[in-house]
Amino acid sequence: MLDNKLVRSEPEKIKKNLKKRGFELDTAALSALEEKRKSVQVKAESLQQERNTKSKNIGKAKAAGEDIAPLLKEVENLKGALSEAEAELNTIQLEWDSLLAAVPNTLADDVPEGASEEDNVEISRWGVPRAFSFEVKDHVDVGTALGGLDFETAGTITGSRFVSMSADVARLHRALIQFMLNTHGEKNGYTEVYVPYIVNRHSLYGTGQLPKFEEDLFKLEDERGFYLIPTAEVPVTNLLRDKIVDEEQLPLKFVAHTPCFRSEAGSYGRDTRGMIRQHQFEKVELVQFVSPQNSMQALEELTGHAEGILQELGLPYRKVILCAGDIGFSSTKTYDLEVWLPSQNTYREISSCSCFADFQARRMKARYRAKENGKPALMHTLNGSGLAIGRTLVAILENYQREDGSVGIPEVLQPYMNGQSEIKGV
RNA sequence: GGUGGGGUGGCUGAGUGGUCGAAAGCGGCGGUCUUGAAAACCGUUGAGUGUAACAGCUCCCAGGGUUCGAAUCCCUGCCCCACCGCCA
Known part of the structure; x- marks a missing residue:
């Protein structure tokens, strides 16, 4: 939610800013x-x-x-x-x-102009995509051949856009979760939290999924009006709803692992093959609550934490800043991290790190008591994937595949796999 | 699932339908004292809206209702606590 006062006092200025997004105020x-x-x-x-x-x-x-x-x-x-x-x-x-x-957040000054994904601007690249001496397979073929991924059976259990995993692939999937939680908790200073996977309307409104994006959500057939979370951002950010904390307590940094549920109603034809776009996936999410003057700095830091995971996993990626036409409703500035997928010969989104300024905080009434004058003021909120687990698994299966069909396990994950260094077929 | 009791400011906790936005305590802030601190004492301290500043208005879980007037009475919902039952 934008500041009422600002909308009243400077409507033309806001209109101009939002026009960059293609939003007509x-x-x-x-x-x-x-x-x-x-x-x-x-x-x-x-x-x-x-x-x-x-x-x-x-x-x-x-x-x-x-x-x-x-x-x-x-x-x-x-x-x-x-x-x-x-x-x-x-x-x-x-x-x-x-x-x-229904009005989106205003954009930070350095958000580039643009209409769509095509206009996002690359900031940096890390790592060099591996040169393969054989024909690369995509993760579906790699995982299926290993006996670790099964889309067909999941399809019969539920329907399309679900997967089941087994044996070493399932363990690798779990290892990724543990690795990321431990890294962010122990190295990056985040407090691990466990939160509900079912939330009420109020929480979804607080983070901005409602009222505009209901069709992306799974709603429970229940008179209480509950929804499955589309991201941990919703329950974790709402931890501070209606709260006033002392400024000294900021920044508050939380990390959570949760499943995420998305109806993908608006993307029927996209990424129908494989694990890229599922109705259910796991994610390790980073959330920060900070003083307003620190939020842009915090976005750099948080994005760096997500990048650190990719680097430790040895996965080549690039960092882009989302253009005005592609950025999310609540965000004022967003970086996407895109991991290299050899089968697609391109980079695909694996993390999205956003600063919301006070947009979510205003909806949630998440405030801090300013040291300077003792008055409550809205805090700034940020979040980012650190990382999306399913897509990380995809990236490992593809980037670490070998000609004989086995898959190497990145060194940092081996302690989480009893020292195992590769996955071989059953 | 059954029965009973509750939801009041940053926290704890009073509050006969009428100067109640709300006692008291804690915490916070400012001061006196002190070499400094602690203790003690004095003062101050809810959130929003609005104004140049006052004033005014709204808010005692949420939404309705009764009344000239509601934190207080009634209805509905949500949440919490206690005991019993059931389950893990």
């Missing part, structure tokens, strides 16, 4: 509504004031034993006008809120 509608709001609010509040003082007078008169009948009559006349004004104000405010709830 209806400033005419907003300012018309704002005009109405002002006058109605003034009216409602003055009527409220009148009622309050008169009611107090009735109390006093009654205590003094005076006749209150004439006073009652006076207030009686207020009633209709007051409730009418209150109702009108209420309607206006609901309308304002629902308009604003």
Whole structure:
């Protein structure tokens, strides 16, 4: 959610910023509504004031034993006008809120122009894609040949976009989770948390998935209106909802491993083969809560933590900054990390690291008490994948494949696999 | 699933339908004292909106209702606690 005051005081500036995204802010509608709001609010509040003082007078008169009948009559006349004004104000405010709830975050100045994925700007590359002396297979062929990946059976258990894993591949998958959790917890200073995988509407609103992106979510058939989490970002960020912490406690850094559930309703034809785009996948997520002045710095740091995992795994990747047309609804600036997939001869997203400034914090009322003046202020929130487990597994199967069909295990993972250094077929 | 009790400011916790945005304590902040600190004492201290600054308005879990007036009464929902039952 954008700052109400800012939208009111500088609508044109915000409109211009959002235009970069291709979002058309209806400033005419907003300012018309704002005009109405002002006058109605003034009216409602003055009527409220009148009622309050008169009611107090009735109390006093009654205590003094005076006749209150004439006073009652006076207030009686207020009633209709007051409730009418209150109702009108209420309607206006609901309308304002629902308009604003659909407005994305403003962009940081250094977010490049652009309409789509194509216009994202590469920042850096790490590692050199391996030269293969044989024909590379994709992860589906590698994993299936090993007897470790089974899309068909998962398809019969549930449907498309699910997978089952077994034996060493399943263990490698789990090893990745442990490795990432331990690295972020022990080396990078994150506190490990365990959180619910089912959340209510309120939480999804807080991080910005609702009200606009309901079709991406799995909703439970349940009168409570619960949803499966599409990312740990939702429950972990909401840990601070409605909280005020002392500024000294910041930054708060959390790492969580959770499954993620996405309906992928908007991408029917895309990545139908393999594990790249599943309805259910695992992710290790990094979340930071920081003072506003530190958030851009924190984004660099957090992205660096995700990069560290790729480097330790020896996976070539590149870092891109998302352009205005591709960046997420709630984000003010996002870096994607893309891992090299030899079968596709290209880099594919494996992590997305974003700074939300106060956009989520405002929706969640996540605040800190500023040391300077003791006043509560909105904190800044960030998150990033560190990393997406399924895609990391894909990257390892592909980048570490050998001609004989076996797959090498990156050294850092071997302690998590009882020292095992390769996966051979069954 | 059954029965009972609750949800009040950063925290604990009072609050007969009428000067209650709310006692008290803790914590925080400022000060006195002290070489410095602690202790003690004094003062101050909810969140939002609004204003040039005041004023005003809203908020005592959420949403409705009763009333001239609701933290207080009624209804619904959510959550928490205790005991019993059931399950792991």
